[in-house]
Amino acid sequence: MPARPATVPIAPISYAGSPLDRADHIRTSPEALAQLRGPGARVLLLDGLDPVLTSQDTLRWGDLDAVSPEAELVFLGLDGEGTERRACFAPVPVVKPGETPHAGPASWSAMAVLSHEELAIYGGARALVGWHARHRFCAQCGSETVLDKGGWQRTCTSATCGVPHFPRVDPVTIMSVEHEDRLLLGRQPRFPEGRYSALAGFVEPGETVEEAVAREVFEEAGVRVHDVTYIASQPWPFPSSLMIACHAVAKDDAITMDETELDDVRWFTRAEVEEAVAAKTERGEAGLAFDAPSQSAVAYVLLKWWLDRGPVT
Amino acid sequence: MPARPATVPIAPISYAGSPLDRADHIRTSPEALAQLRGPGARVLLLDGLDPVLTSQDTLRWGDLDAVSPEAELVFLGLDGEGTERRACFAPVPVVKPGETPHAGPASWSAMAVLSHEELAIYGGARALVGWHARHRFCAQCGSETVLDKGGWQRTCTSATCGVPHFPRVDPVTIMSVEHEDRLLLGRQPRFPEGRYSALAGFVEPGETVEEAVAREVFEEAGVRVHDVTYIASQPWPFPSSLMIACHAVAKDDAITMDETELDDVRWFTRAEVEEAVAAKTERGEAGLAFDAPSQSAVAYVLLKWWLDRGPVT
Numbered sequence: 001m002p003a004r005p006a007t008v009p010i011a012p013i014s015y016a017g018s019p020l021d022r023a024d025h026i027r028t029s030p031e032a033l034a035q036l037r038g039p040g041a042r043v044l045l046l047d048g049l050d051p052v053l054t055s056q057d058t059l060r061w062g063d064l065d066a067v068s069p070e071a072e073l074v075f076l077g078l079d080g081e082g083t084e085r086r087a088c089f090a091p092v093p094v095v096k097p098g099e100t101p102h103a104g105p106a107s108w109s110a111m112a113v114l115s116h117e118e119l120a121i122y123g124g125a126r127a128l129v130g131w132h133a134r135h136r137f138c139a140q141c142g143s144e145t146v147l148d149k150g151g152w153q154r155t156c157t158s159a160t161c162g163v164p165h166f167p168r169v170d171p172v173t174i175m176s177v178e179h180e181d182r183l184l185l186g187r188q189p190r191f192p193e194g195r196y197s198a199l200a201g202f203v204e205p206g207e208t209v210e211e212a213v214a215r216e217v218f219e220e221a222g223v224r225v226h227d228v229t230y231i232a233s234q235p236w237p238f239p240s241s242l243m244i245a246c247h248a249v250a251k252d253d254a255i256t257m258d259e260t261e262l263d264d265v266r267w268f269t270r271a272e273v274e275e276a277v278a279a280k281t282e283r284g285e286a287g288l289a290f291d292a293p294s295q296s297a298v299a300y301v302l303l304k305w306w307l308d309r310g311p312v313t
Numbered sequence: 314m315p316a317r318p319a320t321v322p323i324a325p326i327s328y329a330g331s332p333l334d335r336a337d338h339i340r341t342s343p344e345a346l347a348q349l350r351g352p353g354a355r356v357l358l359l360d361g362l363d364p365v366l367t368s369q370d371t372l373r374w375g376d377l378d379a380v381s382p383e384a385e386l387v388f389l390g391l392d393g394e395g396t397e398r399r400a401c402f403a404p405v406p407v408v409k410p411g412e413t414p415h416a417g418p419a420s421w422s423a424m425a426v427l428s429h430e431e432l433a434i435y436g437g438a439r440a441l442v443g444w445h446a447r448h449r450f451c452a453q454c455g456s457e458t459v460l461d462k463g464g465w466q467r468t469c470t471s472a473t474c475g476v477p478h479f480p481r482v483d484p485v486t487i488m489s490v491e492h493e494d495r496l497l498l499g500r501q502p503r504f505p506e507g508r509y510s511a512l513a514g515f516v517e518p519g520e521t522v523e524e525a526v527a528r529e530v531f532e533e534a535g536v537r538v539h540d541v542t543y544i545a546s547q548p549w550p551f552p553s554s555l556m557i558a559c560h561a562v563a564k565d566d567a568i569t570m571d572e573t574e575l576d577d578v579r580w581f582t583r584a585e586v587e588e589a590v591a592a593k594t595e596r597g598e599a600g601l602a603f604d605a606p607s608q609s610a611v612a613y614v615l616l617k618w619w620l621d622r623g624p625v626t
Contacts, residue, residue: 016521024532028573095453124519131518135452139478140408142450142457152517165452169516171484171555203482204465205444205553206437208329209546219337230543233522240518242484244557260341 011304013234014111014296018120020077020088027150033075036087043067044076044090044121048099049130050106051122057113059122067091074128074151076121090125092132092147101130101239111296119296127240131167134239138163172241173212174200176302177225179250181311183273183303184221185290186257186265194291196268198299203244213246221265222256225249231305234298243298247306270311277303324617326547327424327609331433333390333401340463346388349400356380357389357403357434361412362443363419364435370426372435380404387441387464389434403438405445405460414443414552424609432609440553444480447552451476485554486525487513489615490538492563494624496586496616497534498603499570499578507604509581511612516557526559534578535569538562544618547611556611560619583624590616 026032042061045052052060067073072092079086103111110122128151135154138145143158145165154165176198177184185196201216203209210228217225225248234243257265268276272289280292280300293299339345355374358365365373380386385405392399416424423435441464448467451458456471458478467478489511490497498509514529516522523541530538538561547556570578581589585602593605593613606612 013521015519016524018519018524022517022528025571025573120519124517127518134476137450137452137455139448139450139452139458142455144455145452163447166483166515167518168481169484169518170479171482202479203555204335204437205440205480205482205550206328206331206433206548208326208548209555209557211329211331215335235519235521237518242516242522244522258338260338 008305008309010232011295011301012116013232013298013301014116015120015123015235015237017116018077018124019117020079020121020124022077024152026078027075027152033150036075037064037073037089039063041087041089042079043073044088044125046090046093046125046129047106048093048096049101049126049133050104051110051114051126053110053113059114059118061088064089072132072147072151074125074132074147076125076128088121090129092129092151095133103238107238108294108296111294123235123237127169127235127237128167130237130239135165139165168240169235170239170241171203171209171244172200172236173203173209173216173244173246174198174299174302175213175217175225175228175246175248176231176306177217177221177223177248177250178306178312179223179253179267181270182253182267183270183306184217184223184250184255184265185268186220186262188261189263191263192291194288195293196264196266196290197293197297198245198302199265200243200299209244209246213248217248217250220258220261222254222258224251226251232298232301234301236298245298245302247302270307273303274307277307321618321622323545324608324614325429326545326611326614327429328433328436328548328550330429331390331437332430333392333434333437335390337465339391340388340465346463349388350377350386350402352376354400354402355392356386357401357438359403359406359438359442360419361406361409362414362439362446363417364423364427364439366423366426372427372431374401377402385445385460385464387438387445387460389438389441401434403442405442405464408446416551420551421607421609424607436548436550440482440548440550441480443550443552448478452478481553482548483554484516484522484557485513485549486516486522486529486557486559487511487612487615488526488530488538488541488559488561489544489619490530490534490536490561490563491619491625492536492566492580494583495566495580496583496619497530497536497563497568497578498581499533499575501574502576504576505604507601508606509577509579509603510606510610511558511615512578513556513612522557522559526561530561530563533571533574535567535571537564539564545611545614547614549611558611558615560615583620586616587620590620 076088138156141161145154276292389401451469454474458467589605
C-alpha cells in the first residue's frame with residue numbers, strides 16, 4: 001500500500017479531539033470510582049441518546065442529583081487541571097421504542113453548533129451509553145448483565161457464566177476511488193436529494209482494511225481497485241463506528257451498480273467535486289453536479305484531501 | 314499524520330489473503346443459500362474453534378453429512394472457478410467450558426504449517442463461528458437468537474424485540490514507537506520467556522486510530538508520541554480483532570511502566586531488533602537481547618518494516 005503524500009493537510013475530524021483524560025487506571029478501582037462520585041462530579045444530560053444543549057449552544061451538565069439514584073453511570077473521564085479537576089459521568093438511558101442508532105435531527109443540529117471539543121465529548125458518551133442500553137443481557141447465556149469497571153465493561157450476573165462484555169466499536173471503511181482525475185461517489189436511498197458521498201462498508205471478520213476497501217467498491221459499483229492508501233480515521237457514534245478513510249485507484253471506469261444498496265453511483269470530475277465542496281463550506285448553492293457530504297462526516301475530509309492533493313501528474 | 318515511505322515493503326500478513334469470494338448477494342437470498350447447501354458444498358471441520366488438519370497439513374473439509382443436521386452453518390463464501398465453484402460452510406460449535414478466545418496450541422501449530430490462503434480461510438471462519446457460539450442470546454432483551462443471512466447476522470426471536478445482531482470485529486492499535494533509532498517494546502506477563510513485542514490496545518468509543526495509539530503508549534509506558542503513521546492491518550481471529558499497525562515517534566525516552574499490564578517495557582537498539590528478527594526467521598538462536606514476536610503476528614511485520622526502512626537521517 002503506497003503512502004499518501006505527507007504534505008497534503010487533513011481537514012478537522014469531527015468527534016475527534018476529546019479533552020477528557022480517560023484515566024483508565026481509575027476504572028479498575030472501585031474505591032477511586034466511589035470517591036469521584038462526590039459533590040465535584042458532573043453528569044452529561046441526555047434526552048435518550050440525544051444531546052441536550054444550553055441556550056448558549058453548549059452541552060448541558062448537571063450534578064449527580066440531576067439523575068435518578070438508580071441510573072447506571074458511565075465514567076467518561078476527568079476534565080480540567082489541578083484543583084479544578086472534575087470527574088465526568090453520563091447516565092445509561094432506556095432504549096425508546098423505535099429508536100434507531102442513526103444520527104437524528106438533534107445530533108445533526110449539535111454537529112452544526114457545538115465546539116469541536118464538546119462534540120467529541122458528546123460522541124464518546126453517546127457511543128458508550130448507547131452500547132450499555134442495548135446490552136443489558138448476556139449474549140452468551142441470556143442472563144442480566146450489570147455495569148462494571150466504571151462503564152467500560154458489563155458483567156454477566158449468572159454464577160455459572162459470568163463472562164465480561166466490552167464496549168463495541170465497529171470498523172468501517174470509507175473510500176475515495178479515483179480514475180483519471182475523476183472520483184467515484186454514490187447515493188444511498190436514505191440520502192437527502194442530490195447528495196452523493198464516498199462508498200463505505202463494515203470491515204468483516206477475516207479481512208484487512210485494504211481487502212475490505214476492495215471488496216466494498218467491487219460489491220457496490222463493480223469497480224476493481226488497487227493502491228489502497230490510509231488517509232484518516234474518525235469515531236462516528238451512530239451507533240459506534242470507527243470510520244477508516246482510504247483512497248484507492250480504479251483499474252477502469254466501467255460501473256455495475258448494486259441496486260439493493262444504492263440509488264446511483266457515478267464518476268464526478270475534479271471541477272464538479274471542487275464546486276460541491278466549496279458550496280458546502282458556504283452552506284448551499286444552486287446549479288451543482290451534486291450535494292457534498294456534511295462537513296462533520298469523514299467523507300467530506302476525504303473529498304477535501306483529494307482536492308488539496310491535486311491531479312496525479 | 315505523515316505518510317510512511319512508499320518504497321518500504323511490508324512482509325506478508327498472516328490471516329489476510331483469503332481466496333474465497335464472500336458473495337454477499339447470496340447471503341440475503343434464502344433460495345440461493347438453500348440451493349448452495351447441496352451435494353457440491355463443503356464444510357470446514359473444526360474441533361471446537363480449533364482447526365483440524367489432514368496428514369498433509371492442509372485444512373480438513375467434509376461434505377454436509379459430516380456435521381449434525383441440527384448444526385447451524387455459516388456460509389463462508391465460494392471457492393474455485395466455473396463448474397468447479399463450490400459453496401464453503403463452517404459449523405457453529407458449542408462453547409466448551411473454560412474455552413478462551415485466545416490462540417491455543419492447535420492454532421499456533423496451524424500458523425506454522427498451513428498455506429497463507431488456508432490460514433486466511435480458517436481465521437475468517439474461526440472469528441465468525443466463535444462469534445455465533447458466544448451470541449446465542451439477544452443482548453438487548455435476553456431472548457434466544459437464530460442464525461440469519463447465511464451466518465452474517467443473528468436475529469432475536471422475540472416478537473416484541475426482534476433486533477438484528479451483526480458479527481463483531483474489534484479494532485486494536487499496535488505500534489512501533491521510535492526514539493533516536495531505538496524501538497519501545499514491552500512484555501506482558503503471559504508472554505513466553507524473553508519475548509518482547511509491540512505495545513497494543515483496543516480502540517475505544519470516541520477516539521481516532523491516532524488518538525488510541527497515543528493513549529495506549531502513554532498508559533502503558535508513560536511515553537508521549539507524535540507523528541503516528543498507519544503501516545498495515547491484519548485480521549486476528551482470537552477472538553476477532555482488526556489489528557491496525559502504526560508507527561509513532563516518542564517525544565523523549567523516559568518510561569513510566571503500567572505494572573498492572575506489563576512485566577517490562579524498554580528501548581531496544583536497531584542492532585538488537587535486527588538480530589532478534591533474523592533469529593526468528595531462522596527459528597531460535599542464543600544470546601539475543603530478546604525473543605521477537607511470531608512471524609504470524611503483525612508485530613513482526615512492524616519490526617521488519619522498521620528495520621527495512623532504516624534510520625531516519
